[in-house]
Amino acid sequence: MTQRDPIFRLEGVTRRYGNLTALDGIDFVAEDNAYIALLGPSGSGKTSLLRVIAGFETPDAGRIWFQGRDITDLPAHERGIGFVFQNFALFPHLTVFENVAFGLRHGAQALPKDEITERVKSSIEMVGLAGLEDRSPEQISGGQKQRVALARSLVMQPKLVLLDEPLGALDANLRERMQVELRAIRERLDVTFLHVTGSETEALAMGDKVAVLDAGRIVQYDTPDTIYDGPVVSDVAKFLNRFNLFEGSLENGIFTGAFGAVPVTNPRKNKSDTYAIRYDRTQIFDAGDANLPGPALPARFLASEYLGSSIIFLFETEDQKTVEVDHHLSLGEPRPLTVGENYTLSWNPEHAIVFGKETAR
Amino acid sequence: MESKVLKPILAVYVGLFILFLYGPFIVLGILSFQQGPEGGPQFPIIEWSTYWYKHLFGLTPPSRIAPLPVGEALVRSLTLAFMTMVTATVLGVMAAQAFRKRFRGAGIVFYLIVLGMMVPGVLTGLGTSLLANNVVGVERHWWSTAFLAHVVYTFPFAFLVMLAILNRFDGSVEEASWSLGVSPMTTFRKVTFPLIFPGVLSAMLFAFTLSFDEFPRTLFASGRDQTLPLAIYGTFSVEIHPNIFAFGVMTTLFSFALLAVYGILMGLSVRRAKKMAMQEDIA
Numbered sequence: 001m002t003q004r005d006p007i008f009r010l011e012g013v014t015r016r017y018g019n020l021t022a023l024d025g026i027d028f029v030a031e032d033n034a035y036i037a038l039l040g041p042s043g044s045g046k047t048s049l050l051r052v053i054a055g056f057e058t059p060d061a062g063r064i065w066f067q068g069r070d071i072t073d074l075p076a077h078e079r080g081i082g083f084v085f086q087n088f089a090l091f092p093h094l095t096v097f098e099n100v101a102f103g104l105r106h107g108a109q110a111l112p113k114d115e116i117t118e119r120v121k122s123s124i125e126m127v128g129l130a131g132l133e134d135r136s137p138e139q140i141s142g143g144q145k146q147r148v149a150l151a152r153s154l155v156m157q158p159k160l161v162l163l164d165e166p167l168g169a170l171d172a173n174l175r176e177r178m179q180v181e182l183r184a185i186r187e188r189l190d191v192t193f194l195h196v197t198g199s200e201t202e203a204l205a206m207g208d209k210v211a212v213l214d215a216g217r218i219v220q221y222d223t224p225d226t227i228y229d230g231p232v233v234s235d236v237a238k239f240l241n242r243f244n245l246f247e248g249s250l251e252n253g254i255f256t257g258a259f260g261a262v263p264v265t266n267p268r269k270n271k272s273d274t275y276a277i278r279y280d281r282t283q284i285f286d287a288g289d290a291n292l293p294g295p296a297l298p299a300r301f302l303a304s305e306y307l308g309s310s311i312i313f314l315f316e317t318e319d320q321k322t323v324e325v326d327h328h329l330s331l332g333e334p335r336p337l338t339v340g341e342n343y344t345l346s347w348n349p350e351h352a353i354v355f356g357k358e359t360a361r
Numbered sequence: 362m363e364s365k366v367l368k369p370i371l372a373v374y375v376g377l378f379i380l381f382l383y384g385p386f387i388v389l390g391i392l393s394f395q396q397g398p399e400g401g402p403q404f405p406i407i408e409w410s411t412y413w414y415k416h417l418f419g420l421t422p423p424s425r426i427a428p429l430p431v432g433e434a435l436v437r438s439l440t441l442a443f444m445t446m447v448t449a450t451v452l453g454v455m456a457a458q459a460f461r462k463r464f465r466g467a468g469i470v471f472y473l474i475v476l477g478m479m480v481p482g483v484l485t486g487l488g489t490s491l492l493a494n495n496v497v498g499v500e501r502h503w504w505s506t507a508f509l510a511h512v513v514y515t516f517p518f519a520f521l522v523m524l525a526i527l528n529r530f531d532g533s534v535e536e537a538s539w540s541l542g543v544s545p546m547t548t549f550r551k552v553t554f555p556l557i558f559p560g561v562l563s564a565m566l567f568a569f570t571l572s573f574d575e576f577p578r579t580l581f582a583s584g585r586d587q588t589l590p591l592a593i594y595g596t597f598s599v600e601i602h603p604n605i606f607a608f609g610v611m612t613t614l615f616s617f618a619l620l621a622v623y624g625i626l627m628g629l630s631v632r633r634a635k636k637m638a639m640q641e642d643i644a
Binding site: 055056078079081085089090092093102103156 | 533536538539542547548
């Protein structure tokens with residue numbers, strides 16, 4: 001990826017609601033012309049962050065820079081930042097055409113009628129809604145509403161569009177199609193998308209870069225593959241929903257957990273001692289198998305879940321913790337397992353990521 | 362099982378309710394067709410006639426019964442109700458809009474506004490009249506002091522109606538408009554107002570009807586020229602003739618016509634509101 005100039009920058013942005021701190025001094029620099037996914041669990045402050053950038057809410061502290069200008073005190077309608085709502089927020093009393101034309105008609109600069117018509121038409125065409133111009137929002141489907149909301153925003157030619165869980169209200173099928181389309185539409189225009197989502201698959205699939213938000217702070221900002229392979233703290237590993245996490249204790253480079261004591265190298269600074277191994281790096285062996293690649297974790301087989309390209313096997317450890325093993329079918333047929341039987345789970349210790357309060361050896 | 366007992370009871374209750382609601386009006390309606398000019402305001406009907414309706418419009422030969430002195434009063438009351446309706450609704454919408462954001466002292470301001478409909482009307486009327494006569498030193502008129510008293514009285518109703526409407530209003534369409542570079546002022550005109558219009562209509566209807574038949578406040582505050590309720594009351598003190606009943610039927614029909622207009626306008630804008638609701642359902 002090439003180096004890009006920042007489109008917007010946050011400096012120590014803080015937002016409190018009473019005693020609750022939704023945004024806790026966020027510093028963030030976003031590249032121009034990029035698709036940035038903002039991933040966070042509910043309550044992490046991701047919607048607050050979006051609303052503060054859009055100007056719907058004022059930060060209690062910190063500055064917001066957009067295209068090199070401090071916009072912290074600028075009202076929303078003077079910012080020129082697009083916003084796509086989860087519930088679409090279409091104007092119910094206007095047709096599709098009038099919804100898209102709204103900003104051009106009633107905005108600050110007066111445009112000639114012909115230009116408005118032309119821009120609205122091409123915007124509607126771009127999102128694939130040609131022919132539906134005269135429908136009212138109640139006469140179109142959820143996916144179509146989403147496109148109208150997008151076209152309405154993009155027709156203003158913003159440099160930054162904020163999308164608040166834009167796919168949350170769509171069904172699974174449509175969601176996947178819109179994922180591809182959102183990316184394609186963005187690439188055609190010189191615009192940055194900041195897409196907020198609570199879904200780790202959506203964030204990893206869509207973002208050129210992914211920012212992970214937790215408890216009002218951005219804990220990691222990187223490319224999807226870097227985040228996938230190397231979460232910086234155990235909470236990120238937890239959101240990704242792809243790691244078996246084991247609590248334990250780390251002392252003098254030895255991690256002691258349910259699978260015994262294992263020597264570890266380069267633990268990452270964290271608020272707890274946690275050992276993480278990806279689902280698809282965890283392997284299944286017979287109980288008592290001596291020929292293991294690494295630590296031995298005794299576990300009872302509970303159930304399996306067929307996902308088409310892979311199978312998820314669910315195990316339960318002696319301390320009642322569920323452990324998942326993701327077996328990709330391109331690796332061949334999985335070994336037959338009996339429900340309720342005990343097996344040993346193991347993995348190559350080089351693939352493990354260890355988080356600890358103690359980092360130096 | 363329960364509904365088998367409950368249903369008849371509820372049916373009887375509703376029947377009685379309707380009877381008490383419309384009974385007086387039906388009696389008035391029947392008596393307005395009494396024979397004239399000898400027939401009085403009581404049963405039995407001597408002979409059915411439309412005499413009193415003709416009498417109302419001055420279409421009968423002169424008799425000992427003077428025509429009802431309501432013509433000018435009616436115009437005054439309609440004008441006053443219209444003025445009150447516009448003022449109270451504008452103020453109500455603005456105040457309710459202000460209450461969408463929490464501000465310091467919001468609770469106190471709320472109760473101060475609502476107090477306008479709680480304070481006994483006679484006291485407000487008397488107070489307004491004393492204030493005008495003794496403190497400010499202005500003459501009382503239906504279009505000045507009485508108008509003020511009417512606005513103070515109807516404004517809380519309009520405010521409460523609009524508060525309920527705006528409470529349920531999803532502000533994200535306004536934010537969407539701002540994010541498209543449209544100023545808050547234009548956003549209100551082009552987005553908020555069209556969507557809350559059913560509520561505005563209700564507030565207008567409230568203010569109009571409350572003002573149109575307002576009595577205790579107007580009694581003291583209106584000065585020399587009487588409004589319709591005062592004029593009608595004035596005729597009672599002499600002698601009651603069925604021409605009042607005929608007039609009552611006419612004004613009621615007028616009210617129904619007003620309600621019909623309201624219903625039609627409401628139906629049109631509820632169709633729009635439904636679209637709004639459907640959009641919210643998806644969220």
